[in-house]
Amino acid sequence: MLSTWKPLILTAWPRFLAPSETHGYLCLVPLNLTTSTLPWSEHEADCLALVCDESAFLASPAIGLVAEIDEALGGALLSLAASERFKGKKNQTLTFPTFGRLRAQRLVLLGVGPAADLTPNDLRPAAARAVRAANGFGAHAVSLLLPSGLQTQEHAAASVQAAAEGAWLGTYRFDKYLSEDKRTPVTVTDVQIALPATPVDADLAPALARGRNTALAICQARDLVNEPAVAMTPTLLAAAADALAKDCGLSIKVLGPEACRDENMGLFLAVAQGSDEPPRFVHLAYTPPQPKKRVVIVGKGVTFDSGGLSLKPNDGMLDMKVDMAGAAAVIAAIGAVAREKLPIEVHALAACTENMPSGSAYRLGDVLRSKAGKTVEINNTDAEGRLTLADAITYGLALEPDQLFDFATLTGACMVALGPHIAGVMTNDEGLGQDWLAAARQAGEEMWRLPLPERLNDMLRSEIADMKNTGERWGGALTAGLFLKSFVGNTPWVHVDIAGPATADKEAGHVSKGGTGFAVATILAHLRRLAAA
């Protein structure tokens, strides 16, 4: 018998849907981001944040902006830096109260390491640290002074974009379920990104806009992932996608179980059949006039992965609300594509379901027919992601894309191989794989190529069906990739296993604890590169 009891959701959900006057989403504190070419002494901010490489402290006496500011403070800054052993090393932070001797009440020095290694990507975590520090002492306006090495024609736009992203991401918090008195309010309202060193010809407004747009999408993805599974069921995830579609002018199609049956999505429906929550297949589309390319992005949307009858132990299940991080990434990213009006046609697909054990759950040994027609024998119900993705990929291929990507918290094995911070990238197209990795480098997201060795296909061989859903223990990330590859055909395809980086167990730089919004930035970087090509 199906249960009709529904748990009480604590707060009116979803915050994602709740419009606020300034930006449509309450997850973000409205932040007024601007650029400036004023010298440091003319900034009116109550917090002056200085991105410091090590060069100033290698010279004796110190040189550059630090020395200049130190002089205005009668030598107090460098003497404090010396006593605190602040040398501009990566992640070192020094806060200095100016006691009325500067316009800014506080100075924050943000160490970023050796000058020679500095890239615009270093500004993302630095800007987030600046905002967090400023917020720690209740500042409202922050002026972020970029290091002169990055204020070049070559780096200016990328630096402004990265700093804008970092500043905004630094305000992110998921505190809606905390009582009012347990929340730390965000006080920072204004961040000015200052590049006074060299006059820059480039129009920095588009870079700033890209930074804001990217950060907004990342925060939306984080919100979707951070919601507990009770508040992010397939139905509610589809509702969030619907709200985003209305907000960004996307078209949306949501298929329920009957429509999925009409689509012959036998693998997806088998995973869904054990849950009391009905599945939802979400198809968001952004179709600009005369697109340069058509790209399909598929995201794994398992809103809770208990493992099914191959039930996970408590520790393995604890974090499994994050198993829809791929779906969150593609949904948030397509919204940003529409806001930015890129000349690329994009379709975001997410087969959303829970994976639950019950009397109606799919079983070990079951043989299922995929949308593509191929049959699959189930030898582990916890390898559910590849089943949902296979049918979504088949649906996506019917759209005849130039490129197809999938993003999935797919295997623990990928985390064993690459650790918790790096995503695994597998592809059937060398060139596209390289383009994707280049976009990831530009976006500052860590990804690493893994192979798809054909001979491991033996592990997926079944006696009674076209294939099994699970291989042996070794090479678990690769056999998952090979399983997907067998559904892709010749379409250029990239599979991104984000099981590790989709969440973080502690805050670091611009990355928040919990859902990270991983992959959104690279999706946007890749599509912008396609648009510019």
Ligand code: BES
């Ligand atoms: N959602 C999990 C993978 C996962 C693990 C994501 C840890 C994030 C953190 C996936 O559905 C799964 O259970 N994979 C199995 C595959 C195995 C049964 C072949 C795994 O990794 O153990």
Ligand code: MN
């Ligand atoms: Mn699983």
Ligand code: ZN
């Ligand atoms: Zn899973």
